[in-house]
Amino acid sequence: MGEPLRVGIIGCGVISAQYLETFDRLAAVRLTAVADLDVARAQAVAATREGVFAGSVEELLARDDVDLVVNLTLPAAHAEVASAILASGKAVYGEKPLAASTFEARGVLDEAAARGLAVACAPDTVLGTGIQTARKALDDGLLGAPISATATMVTPGHERWHPHPDFYYQPGGGPLLDMGPYYVTALVTLLGPVESVVGSASRTRSTRTIGSGPRAGEQVDVTTDTHVTGILRHSSGVLSTLVMSFDAVATSAANIEVHGETGSMQVPDPNRFSGDVRLKRLGADDWEVLPVSAGYVDAGRGYAVADLALEPGEEPRASGTLAYHVLDVMESLLRSAQSGRSEQVASTVERPRAVPLQELERRD
Template structure:
C-alpha cells in the first residue's frame, strides 16, 4: 500500500476543471501531477496556471506511475470510455456526473473496477458539504420525527444564456435531469435511503435553442433531450418524493423540503456546499435555522475522501455504487415517462456514514 498524499491527474480541462484544480492543489492529502485534454494547448495552459508538472494527451497522463486517481471531467458521452481506459491503466477513477450514459455501461465500469481491485467514485460531492451533511445528521437525530415525503425542485431557463458552449448540455446524458438531477437525487438518497420505484412525465419545449453569450452567441443548436421532467420517487424505507427538473421556467427556483411526522426540514441547495438549513416543527409559528457544521471547501471533496479511503481501507462516500443507483433512477424516470407506468429500481447502495463534523480537508492525514 502506498503512503503519503495521493497522486491525482485531471482528464478534461473544460469549465469545471478549474474548480477541481484549485481545490485538489490546495488539499495537503492530494497532489495534482497531470492534466490532459483533447486540446493539449488547453491542458498546458491549465497546468501552468495551477503549477501541475505534466500536461498532454490522455495516454501521456495515464502512463504516469505516480498517478493513483484519475479525475474524469470529460463530456458525458466520453465518461465511460475514458474511465475504462483509466481502470485498464491501473488507476482509480473519480468522474463527473453522470457516471455513464446508460445503466449497462455503468455496470460494466463497476464490474471492471471490481475485477481489478480499483475504486470508482463520482460526482456530485456537494452532498459531502456542510449543508447536506448537517441535514443528514438532523434527520438521523429525529428532529422532524419519521420522514414521510419530500419535495424537490430545480427550474430555470437553461444554461445557454451564460455557458459559452452549452450544446452538450442538451444532448444525451445531459438536460435538466441528467445534468442537475444528480445533485438532488444524490442528496435525497443520502438523506432518505435508496429509491425503489419511480413514475414520471417529460416534455421537450422546442427543438432548438440559441447560445446567448461568448464567441458563439446567436448560434442555434439542436435540443435532443427532455427539457422539463416531473417524477414521483418512492424510497425503500418508506418516504416518497415529488420532483421537478426544468430548463423551461423563467422563474428560478431551487428547493428540497422534507416533511416528517413532527416537522419539516428545509434543506440547502444541493448544488452548493453550505447552508442555510431550517426547521419548522408542528407547533412552530415560523422557521428557525439549525447549525450547519462541516466543510464548505468545494468540488474535489469526493476525490479527497477517496484518497483518504485508499490509505485507511474504509469506504468512500461519493461511490460508484451510489452513482450507479442515481443513474438507474434517472434512466427509469425517462423510461417511465415513455411507457406511462411505475418502474422499479433494482440497484442497491449501502448506507453511508455522514462525514464527522470535524472532518477537515486542509488538515493533512496522509503522511
C-alpha cells in the same frame, strides 16, 4: 497523515478550475499530471504549478506517479475514458454522471471490481455542511419519522449563459441527467435508496438560441425532453417529488424540503456545499436555522477525492455504486415518462456514511 494521494486530471475545461483550486489547497492530495485533447490547455494548467506534467491522455495514463485520475471529459466519453484509466491500473473519480447509461456504467464498475480499483463519482456536494447538517437533523429525529420530500430545479435553460450548450438538448442531456444527479444524490443521502418511480416529461420548444460567446444568436435543435417531473418511492416508504426543468423561469420554493411527523426542513441547494438548514417544528411559530453540525467545512469540488484518500479501506462516500444507483433512478424515471407506467429501480445502494463535522488539513 501518510503520503498524499497522487492525482491526475483528464479534461482541462471550465469545470477543472474548481477541482484545481481544491487540490491546490488540500494536504491529502497532490496533483502530479494533467491531460487534454488540446494539449495546450493542459500545458497552461501545468505552467502555474511546480512539478505538474502536462501532455496527452495516453502519456498521463502511462505515468507511474498517478494513483487516481479525475475524469472531467464530456458525459458521452465518461465510460470510455474511465475504462482506459482502470486498464492503466489507476483508480478513477468521474464527473457526473458516471456514464451515459447504466449499461456503460455497469461495465465500468465490473472492470474496477475485477482489477481491485476504486471508482468514485460526483457530485460530492453532499459531503459539505449543507446536506450533512440536514442529514444529521434527520438522524437525530428532529423531524420525527420522515414522510415525504420535494426537490425542485427550475431554470429557463443553459443556452442563456453557456457558449456551447448543444449537448444539454440532445439525448443524454436535458435537465434530469444534467442537474438531477445533485438532487437525486442528495435525496438518497438523506432518505436512502429508491425502489420505484413514476414520471412524466415534456418539451416546450424545438430550438434554443445561444445567448453568449462566439456562437451567440445561433440556434440549436432540441431533441430531448426539457421538463421532467416524477415521484420516487424510497425503500423506507418515503415519497419524494422531483421537478427538473429547462423551460420555466424561477421558483420561490426551497431546493429541497423534507417533511416528517413532527417537523419540516428546508435543505440548501444540493449544487452547493453549504447553506442554511431551516427547521419548522410542530407547533412552532417560525422557522429556525439549525447550527452547522456535520460535513466538511469550506468544501469544494474534489473533496470526495480527499475523502477517499483519508479512508482508503472504506467504501467511498461518493462511490461509483451510489452514482450507478442515481443514474438507474433517472433512467427509470425517463422510461416511466415514455411508458406511462410505474418503473421498478433494479439497483439499490447502502446509504452513504455520514460525514462528521470537520476541516481537512490544508497545505502550508
